[in-house]
Amino acid sequence: MDTPWLDRRQLRAWIRLAAVLELLPGVLDAQLRRDTGLTHFDYYVLAMLSEAPGRTLRMTELARQTNATLPRLSHVVSRLEGRGLVERFPCPADRRATNARLTGPGWGKVQEAAPGHVATVRQHVVDPLTDEQIDQLAAIGDALLARLDPSGTMAATYTRYDEG
Numbered sequence: 001m002d003t004p005w006l007d008r009r010q011l012r013a014w015i016r017l018a019a020v021l022e023l024l025p026g027v028l029d030a031q032l033r034r035d036t037g038l039t040h041f042d043y044y045v046l047a048m049l050s051e052a053p054g055r056t057l058r059m060t061e062l063a064r065q066t067n068a069t070l071p072r073l074s075h076v077v078s079r080l081e082g083r084g085l086v087e088r089f090p091c092p093a094d095r096r097a098t099n100a101r102l103t104g105p106g107w108g109k110v111q112e113a114a115p116g117h118v119a120t121v122r123q124h125v126v127d128p129l130t131d132e133q134i135d136q137l138a139a140i141g142d143a144l145l146a147r148l149d150p151s152g153t154m155a156a157t158y159t160r161y162d163e164g
Contacts, residue, residue: 027120028040028117028120028121031116031117032117035116036113038113041068041076042079042080043110045062045066045076045077045086046102047110047114048065048066048157049062049086049100049101050102050107051160055101055102055106056100056101057100058091058099059074059077059088059098059099060097064154065156077100080106084103084106085106086100086102086106087101088100088101141158
């Protein structure tokens with residue numbers, strides 16, 4: 001098999017992207033843990049619930065929106081339930097399904113966490129870039145997501161702030 005190796009330009013871009021993918025989650029996680037006692041994934045789950053109608057989603061939909069397996073999501077939601085931030089209950093429309101709902105304290109935790117999280121995202125991702133680079137980053141994300149999510153399974157999650 002003849003492997004089409006990356007040339008220097010491609011390798012340079014790939015190694016930098018790989019470094020961002022390794023470093024950024026730790027930066028986001030560290031800030032949230034320090035300031036709110038949440039992991040980045042905990043915050044992501046709470047944020048998805050906070051934006052849902054009635055701050056409620058079926059567990060399967062929440063798993064889809066967070067790209068989590070149901071066992072992983074169930075474990076995280078159990079921890080969040082233990083802290084009083086989320087509650088689970090049978091779905092009224094389909095008793096076989098389970099809903100997750102953000103509680104009042106959960107909404108308070110999202111409101112507490114959001115400013116520091118946004119400041120961290122701004123400091124490490126947005127502020128170092130020019131307006132043109134922000135647009136390029138969005139275009140690069142679109143190109144990669146077209147390959148990584150060809151069926152658009154998560155498209156509603158990553159396109160909800162698009163213009164128009």
